Structures are given as C-alpha cells and as structure tokens.
Amino acid sequence: MLGFDLGKYRTIVISIALFLVLDLGVLVLNFVISSEIDKDAVNINLAGRQRMLSQRMAKTALQVEARAVQSVPFEKEAEELQAAHSTFDSTLNAFIAGGATLSGAGSEIRIDRIDDAKAQAILGEARALWTPFSTQVRALGDKGTATPEAAATLARQAENVNLGLLKLMNDLTTRSEQLSSDKATTLRLVQVGGITLATVNFLIILFHFLRHLRESDRLVERAKRETDNILRTTQEGLFLLDDRFAIGSQHSRALGGIIGTEQLAEQDFLGILRPMVTQKTLDTTREYIELLFKPEIKEKLVGSLNPLSHVEIHQAHGAGETSTRYLQFGFNRVRDESRITHLLVTANDITRRVKLEQELKATEERARGQMGMLVEILQVDPSDMHRFLQAANEGLHHINGQLMDQSGGKTEQKINAIYRITHRLKGDAGALGLSILAEPFHELEEVLSGLRGRSNVSGEDFLPVTVQLKALFEQLETVGSAVNRIGQVRGVVTVEPPRPRVETAETPPRVVGLWQSFAMQIAERQQRKVELIYSGIDLERLAPVLQDSVNGIVTQFLRNSVVHGIESPAERRQRGKPEAGRIAVYVSQRDDGGADLSFRDDGQGLSIAKLRDAAVRAGKLTAEEAATLDQRRIVALIFEPGISTRETADEDAGRGAGLDVVKDMITTLGGTVRIGSTPGEYCHFRVSLPAQPEQLLAA
Amino acid sequence: MKKLMIADDSNIVRSKIARALGQHGLHIVGLAANGREALELFKSARPEVVTMDLTMPEMDGIECIRKIRALDPRVRILVVSALSDKATAIQALKEGAQGFLDKPFTEAELSDAIGELLEDSNHG
Structure with missing residues (x-):
C-alpha cells in the first residue's frame, strides 16, 4: 500500500x-x-x-x-x-x-x-x-x-x-x-x-529491539552450532571458494587431514594446491574455476573437465620414504538468487578406492583377453568394422610414412598431422566400442600430446611414437584376423539355405550306425524319440582329417539337436509332428577334395529370446546389449563358449561346451558354417570344409 | 524444431550423433568434416545448436567456435571430444561453448547433454 x-x-x-x-x-x-x-x-x-x-x-x-x-x-x-x-x-x-x-x-x-x-x-x-x-x-x-x-x-x-x-x-x-x-x-x-x-x-x-536482537542472536547461535557440528563431524573436506580463489572463513575439520595442511581458512586455494600438482593442472584448475563462475556455462556439462577429479600427490615422510595419495575435489555452484556467489568444494581422499580400482582393472584385463576382444568385435556392425579397419590401416600407414619422411618439413606440422589421425582413429574405435584399439590409440595420443607444443623435438623423441605405432599395427592385425575368423563363422547366417541335392545313398557307412546309436542313447536319457537318416557319400572317401572332423562335428550337432532341438513326444504330437524327431544328415565331397555337411533336425528351432537370456546369464552381454543386438548376431552366440539355453547342467548339456568346440574345429580347418532356422519347425547347419594341406601333400 | 549442425572429422561419429539426435527432435541441417566446412555450413544454414569436435583438420574446433560465436552469440555449442586434454576443452568453453561431452559416449549420454544444453534456451 x-x-x-x-x-x-x-x-x-x-x-x-x-x-x-x-x-x-x-x-x-x-x-x-x-x-x-x-x-x-x-x-x-x-x-x-x-x-x-x-x-x-x-x-x-x-x-x-x-x-x-x-x-x-x-x-x-x-x-x-x-x-x-x-x-x-x-x-x-x-x-x-x-x-x-x-x-x-x-x-x-x-x-x-x-x-x-x-x-x-x-x-x-x-x-x-x-x-x-x-x-x-x-x-x-x-x-x-x-x-x-x-x-x-x-x-x-x-x-x-x-x-x-x-x-x-x-x-x-x-x-x-x-x-x-x-x-x-x-x-x-x-x-x-x-x-x-x-x-x-x-x-x-x-x-522491542532487545527482544529481536536476542531472538536473532539465538537463531544465529543455533545455526552456528549446527554448522559447527556438521563441519566437525563430516568425513569430507568441505569449504566455500569465492571467485578470487580464497577459501572461506570456515571449513570442515576433515579438510586439514585430507589436504595435509592446517591453517586453511581464508587462504588462497591455488596457493595450497601449487606444491601438490603440476603447473599445467594448476593453470587448468584456475580456468575451470573461472568457468564455473560464468552463469552461461552448464554446470552439469563441464563436470568431466574437472582437473582435480583425480589428483595424485606424493608426500615425503623423512628418511627418504614417500607415499602416494589420491585426492578428489568436487565443485558445486552456490547461488544467491541467480548470482553465483561461491563454489562449494568437497575434498575426499580416494586413495583406497583408486587402489582397489587399479587392482580390479588389472584383474579384469587379465580376464578379458581374447573373449573380450571377440565380444567387442561381435557387437560392431560388420560394415562399420570393415570401414574402420580399412581407415585404421590407412591411417597407420600414413603415420608411418610421416615418420619415415626425411625430406624435412616442419616437425610441428608433422606431429600435428599424426596427432589428428591418431585422435580421429581413437574416437572411431571408442565410438564402435572397441576399447582393445581405443586404448593403444589413446596411449599413442598421450605420447604425441607430450611432443606437441615443445619447441625442440629431436629424432630420438619420436622413438616412443614408433614403438607405440608398432604395437598398434600388431593389435590391428590381431583384431583383423579375429574379424576374419568371426566372419567365417558368422558368415551369412541366413534364412533357410537351399536344400542340398539328394544323392542316392550308397550303402550306409559304418559310422552312421555309430551316430544312430549315439543319438538313441542321448534320446533315452532326455526322454526323446529320434530317427536319423543319412544320405551322401561314404565318409571313407574323404581325407582322414576330414573324416574325423565330420564325425566330431556331427556328434556335437546330434547332442545339440536331441537336447535342445527335438521336443518331447507329447509336445510333438500337439504340434502335429511325428513323435520321433527326424534328423537328416548329408555329406558330399567338394570338387577340391573338401567336404560339405548338411545337418538338419525338425525340432523347435533356435529361440532368439532364450539365446539372449543365456548370453546375459553367462555374462557375455549386458541386458542392454542383448536387447539391442540384431538377430543374426544373437544366433551367432550359440558358437560362444559358456552359452547354453539350459538352466541346469547335466551330462549332455547345460555347461555350454559343445557348439563352441564345433566352431573351433571348423575355423581351424578354415571352413565356414551357416545356420538356418525357423522357430517351431527346424534348425539347419551347413558346414563347408576346404581340402586340407596334408591332403594336398598326400595327393 | 531446432536446427542442428554436427562438426566431426569422423564419419562414424557424425552418423552416430545424427542418428541419436534426429530422434531427439532436432532438425539436422549440416554435417561438417572439418572446421572450415563447419564455418561455411554455419553461414548458410544458421543452425541454433552445434556439436563440435575439437581436433579437426583445416580449422580446429576452438577457432571454429570463436568464429561461429562471432557470427551468432546466441548459438548453443556442445563440445563432443575425447578428453585427452582438459585444458583444450576448457579453452573451448572459454571461447563460448556451453557444455562438454566426453568421447566415447552413449546415445543416452548425448541425449541428456543436449537436453541440458537446451534447457533454458526456450525461455532465456
């Protein structure tokens, strides 16, 4: 009014x-x-x-x-x-x-x-x-x-x-x-x-005044007592920082222990950091803090740039002993109305956590090995992978060319060119989720970062670059050959392959009898009924190494079919199928002396959902990854070790050893395998094995 | 619908961002493979949102940010780059970018970052 x-x-x-x-x-x-x-x-x-x-x-x-x-x-x-x-x-x-x-x-x-x-x-x-x-x-x-x-x-x-x-x-x-x-x-x-x-x-x-004064004194006293209690008790280092980098008049008691200095109130924060960090980190910290005081910068989008998120400090304890500790500082804006008045800084000693993480990472890296690489590769779209490998190969050769180039030219330009290529390839590897390559590229980038901006770079300084480049070539080759092998397995996992030409069977080979009795045994244990029909050549016409392979492959397929494919007689009746599951095996000899094998059962086919669950259960994929992976790649998972759709293990199945062995046999022989399946109707494997070197020698 | 330009020297990263943000309701008006292209595209397409890599041939991201901001101080820029050098990224923010996203990123992370970047631009 x-x-x-x-x-x-x-x-x-x-x-x-x-x-x-x-x-x-x-x-x-x-x-x-x-x-x-x-x-x-x-x-x-x-x-x-x-x-x-x-x-x-x-x-x-x-x-x-x-x-x-x-x-x-x-x-x-x-x-x-x-x-x-x-x-x-x-x-x-x-x-x-x-x-x-x-x-x-x-x-x-x-x-x-x-x-x-x-x-x-x-x-x-x-x-x-x-x-x-x-x-x-x-x-x-x-x-x-x-x-x-x-x-x-x-x-x-x-x-x-x-x-x-x-x-x-x-x-x-x-x-x-x-x-x-x-x-x-x-x-x-x-x-x-x-x-x-x-x-x-x-x-x-x-x-009136005295009463108000007493009341506000009481409130101030209480607030101060509470603040003191908080600051005395919290395990974090807590303090306010103003835009001139000065620590506030109060800070938590724990701060002194974390930073290793008492007398922090109203001191210059950068001055306190100076003996602990490099000049570069100190400069970056100053700029980072300045950024946080700018209202147009998004606080949430710069958190990852915090240069003090992981500070390694070394302290001497007399007698030449030193210890390493890791500190973490976090910064949060303090606003009054809309103005940013201070930053609330939290400081923690994360030494224990860092050491644990380091141990964990080392363990993980040991465990990851080949399998990790395969999983990473499997998740990349094949055409992306192909493009990337090509680009990486070209990039590495380009870098190599730059290193070999003795014709002079500015060293600085050379380093920058190499750096850019490395950075891009690292980014691509990261985008594709290929940490096996992103990491060595990152290491090369680190080495180059050190060279950039240096005024006098001698030839010797390029030595670590060369070493890292060599490591990258090797890693790229490893990945490349893994991709090739996977490609052979994954091949074209397609819709139903054309039915093989049915050749009139010669007298059933001896081995077919063994397969039949093998199938019966499993069927009995699993309470199934099966019937095995063989058509094709006498296996003895194949080279001995191929005979063994075909035999091994067929037995694994048989076990897989009876356990996972063929339904129980009751179920089959319901589906209008004959009680006995029908397994058709066909083997032919290729013109080059190799062998083609077709193995087909009329069971329930492959269940994408079950395979997904199995992959997640086995820890091969996260639920997220499994949900986004496309069908063809899910199907390819049946060749991974440790994958089984059976939740309990018994003699015949459930530990996941089976088809991974088949895949190993095939790839060792340089062969390929294709899978076709219609849920509820059939599952069909077609294996193609090339002629083997021993064979050629023998011939 | 806001107009978006993506500047990155990697085709893979460009398509990844484009796929993710196309679904996010942004209208992609430019894909640039280096700083120079980005600047050219910016002048013709006038995007309101830009994702910017820092290490690019021809003209690096920082110089490009400086020039773009000179043309339009209201443009929102998200730096999308690998965190090999925090100081460079901070430099980019000082030149006028508002946020930073570390490579590699997931679609969800990118989506969140763009959401945050655009948060108060609707009423600010």
Whole structure:
C-alpha cells in the first residue's frame, strides 16, 4: 500500500514517526503557550502604566485647578493631561476589544483583547468610571484656560476616579499575573507529559529491539552450532571458494587431514594446491574455476573437465620414504538468487578406492583377453568394422610414412598431422566400442600430446611414437584376423539355405550306425524319440582329417539337436509332428577334395529370446546389449563358449561346451558354417570344409 | 524444431550423433568434416545448436567456435571430444561453448547433454 514493504522494520518506523509527532506537538504547544505568556507580560506592564497615567492625570488636574484660581494660563498642563488621557483611553479600549496603543517607547503596538471573563468584568468597571471623567477632560480641551469652578470640578472628579482606577488596574495586574501563572503551569505539564511520552516510546523501542536482537542472536547461535557440528563431524573436506580463489572463513575439520595442511581458512586455494600438482593442472584448475563462475556455462556439462577429479600427490615422510595419495575435489555452484556467489568444494581422499580400482582393472584385463576382444568385435556392425579397419590401416600407414619422411618439413606440422589421425582413429574405435584399439590409440595420443607444443623435438623423441605405432599395427592385425575368423563363422547366417541335392545313398557307412546309436542313447536319457537318416557319400572317401572332423562335428550337432532341438513326444504330437524327431544328415565331397555337411533336425528351432537370456546369464552381454543386438548376431552366440539355453547342467548339456568346440574345429580347418532356422519347425547347419594341406601333400 | 549442425572429422561419429539426435527432435541441417566446412555450413544454414569436435583438420574446433560465436552469440555449442586434454576443452568453453561431452559416449549420454544444453534456451 505504501509502495514498499517495511517488513521487519515496521515497528521501528512507526515508533520513530510517533516520536516525531509527539515532539512536534510539544514544540507547537510550547510555542503557542510561550507567546501567550509573552502577551500577558505586556498586559501586566500596560496595566501598570495605566496606574501611572491615572495618577498623572489626577496630579495634572490639581495643577490646572491651582492655575485657574490664579487666573494663570495652563497650556502646558492641559497638553500633558490630554496626552495622558489619550494613552489611557486607547490602552483601555485595546484591553477590552483589542486594538492599537502606544508602547512605553512611544511606538504603536497592537494588543489582543484580554480573553478572560474576570478581567473583562474589571475592565467594564474601569470603563464605567472612566467614561464621565474622559468626557470632562475632552471638554477642557487644550486651550489652557478655564473657570476656577470648572477646574475645581475636574480636579475633584480626577481625585475620585484616580482612586477607583488605581484599584481596578491593580486588580487587572493581579488577574493577568494569575492567567500567566496558569499558562506557565500548563506549559510545564505539556513539557513533562511530552518528555514522559517520549521516554515511554523510547523504552518500547528499546525493549522491542532487545527482544529481536536476542531472538536473532539465538537463531544465529543455533545455526552456528549446527554448522559447527556438521563441519566437525563430516568425513569430507568441505569449504566455500569465492571467485578470487580464497577459501572461506570456515571449513570442515576433515579438510586439514585430507589436504595435509592446517591453517586453511581464508587462504588462497591455488596457493595450497601449487606444491601438490603440476603447473599445467594448476593453470587448468584456475580456468575451470573461472568457468564455473560464468552463469552461461552448464554446470552439469563441464563436470568431466574437472582437473582435480583425480589428483595424485606424493608426500615425503623423512628418511627418504614417500607415499602416494589420491585426492578428489568436487565443485558445486552456490547461488544467491541467480548470482553465483561461491563454489562449494568437497575434498575426499580416494586413495583406497583408486587402489582397489587399479587392482580390479588389472584383474579384469587379465580376464578379458581374447573373449573380450571377440565380444567387442561381435557387437560392431560388420560394415562399420570393415570401414574402420580399412581407415585404421590407412591411417597407420600414413603415420608411418610421416615418420619415415626425411625430406624435412616442419616437425610441428608433422606431429600435428599424426596427432589428428591418431585422435580421429581413437574416437572411431571408442565410438564402435572397441576399447582393445581405443586404448593403444589413446596411449599413442598421450605420447604425441607430450611432443606437441615443445619447441625442440629431436629424432630420438619420436622413438616412443614408433614403438607405440608398432604395437598398434600388431593389435590391428590381431583384431583383423579375429574379424576374419568371426566372419567365417558368422558368415551369412541366413534364412533357410537351399536344400542340398539328394544323392542316392550308397550303402550306409559304418559310422552312421555309430551316430544312430549315439543319438538313441542321448534320446533315452532326455526322454526323446529320434530317427536319423543319412544320405551322401561314404565318409571313407574323404581325407582322414576330414573324416574325423565330420564325425566330431556331427556328434556335437546330434547332442545339440536331441537336447535342445527335438521336443518331447507329447509336445510333438500337439504340434502335429511325428513323435520321433527326424534328423537328416548329408555329406558330399567338394570338387577340391573338401567336404560339405548338411545337418538338419525338425525340432523347435533356435529361440532368439532364450539365446539372449543365456548370453546375459553367462555374462557375455549386458541386458542392454542383448536387447539391442540384431538377430543374426544373437544366433551367432550359440558358437560362444559358456552359452547354453539350459538352466541346469547335466551330462549332455547345460555347461555350454559343445557348439563352441564345433566352431573351433571348423575355423581351424578354415571352413565356414551357416545356420538356418525357423522357430517351431527346424534348425539347419551347413558346414563347408576346404581340402586340407596334408591332403594336398598326400595327393 | 531446432536446427542442428554436427562438426566431426569422423564419419562414424557424425552418423552416430545424427542418428541419436534426429530422434531427439532436432532438425539436422549440416554435417561438417572439418572446421572450415563447419564455418561455411554455419553461414548458410544458421543452425541454433552445434556439436563440435575439437581436433579437426583445416580449422580446429576452438577457432571454429570463436568464429561461429562471432557470427551468432546466441548459438548453443556442445563440445563432443575425447578428453585427452582438459585444458583444450576448457579453452573451448572459454571461447563460448556451453557444455562438454566426453568421447566415447552413449546415445543416452548425448541425449541428456543436449537436453541440458537446451534447457533454458526456450525461455532465456
């Protein structure tokens, strides 16, 4: 309503306003009453003068009488009488009705009517007495002559009037003094009242203030106690940092222990860091903190740039012993309204965590090995992978060319060119999730970072680059050959491959009988019924190494089919299939002396969902990865060791050793395998094995 | 729908960002393979959001950020780069980028970062 809110100052403002009004009131009253008292003093004076004038008129009237008896002119006396008369008359009139009269000094003054009934009564009497005498005096005039009788009459009248007027003017003086005294009393009352009220007001203000002061002191005390408790108890180093890098006046007790220095309050944070970190880290820290004070920078999007997220510090403990600790500083903006006033800094000693992580990483790296590489490769889209390998290969050769180039040219440009290639390839490897390559590229990049910006780089400085480049070539080759091998397995995992030409079977080879009894045994254990039909060549026509392989492959396929593929007789009936599962095996000889094997069962086919679950259960993939991996690659998982859709292990299945062995056999022979499957209907493996070197030698 | 430009010298990274952010409701108006291209594209397409790699041939990301900001101080720039050198990334932010995303990143991380980058640009 006032246009602004007085808030907590409302009481004090009202109190002060009251005080001013009170003061002003007293002042005004004081002034009015004082001026009244002044007027009363003037009246008292004038009443005294009236007495004097009355006496003078009586005396002059007697002198006039004496002259008149002696017949001597009395102009001087007459004049004096007229003057006294005039002054007395005007003063009396002024007392009664207000008006002008002469002051003692002869100047004209204005006085107010005396506003008091008693005084007016006295003045009324005085006028009654005065008016007849006044008429006589006026009649005498100022001629200076009169008959002795007339003069005697005037003299007698003057004597009488004088006595009356003296008494009345005396009464007037007394009354005026009385009035003045009353006013003085009022004035004192006003002053005492005013001072009393002002004092009371002051006391109220004082009381109010003290109460508020005590209340806010209490709150401040409590807040401070709580803050102290927090700062004393927390295990983190906590403090506020301002935009001039100064630590606040308070910090948690733990901070001293973490940083290793007491006396931190109000110190320069960068100064404290200086002995612990490199100059570069220190400079970066300064810039990072400056960035955090800029409101346009997104706090959440710069957290990863914190140069103090992992600070390694070395401390000496006398006797040449040193220890390494790791500290972590975190920064959070503190805002007041929208302004960033401070950063809340948290400091932690993360030595234990870092050491644990290091151990864990080392263990992981040992464990990861080949399998990790394969999983990483499997997750990359084959065409992306192909493009990347090509680009990486070209890039490495380009770098090699730069290193070999002795034709001069600026070293700096050379380093920058190498750095850019390395950086891009590292980024690509990272984007594809190939940490096996991203890491060595990162190491090369680190080496190059060290060379960049150095003014004098000698040939020897390139040695670590060469070493790292060689390591990269090797790693790239390893990945490349793994990709090739996987490619052979993954090949084209497609829809149903064309059915093989059915050749009239020759007499069933001896080995087929073994397969049949093998299948029966498993079927019995698994409560299944199966029927194995073989068509194709006599295996003995194949080279011995291929015979063994085909035999091994078929037995694994048989086990897989009976355990995972063929349904129970009841289930098969429900699906309208014959109770006995039908397994068709066909082997033919390739023109080059190699062998083609077709293995098909009419079971439930491959379940993508089950394979996904199995891969997650075996820890090959995370649930997320499994959900996003495409179908073809899921199917390829059946060739991974440790993958089994069976949740419990028994003699025949569930530990996941089976098809991974098949894959190893095939890849060792340089062969390929294709899978076709329709859920609920069939699963079909087609294996192609090339002729083997021993074979060629033997031939 | 905000206009987006992607500047990265890797085709793989460019398509990864494009795939992720196309679904995020951004309209891709430019794919640049180096700083010079980025600047050219910026002048013609005037994107409101830019993802910027720092290490690129022809013109590096920092110089490109400086020039782009000179053309349009309101543009939102997310630096998407490998964190090999924090000082360089901080330099990029000092030149006017508002956020940083470390490579490699997941689609979710990229999506979150863009969300954060655009958070108050709608009413600011």
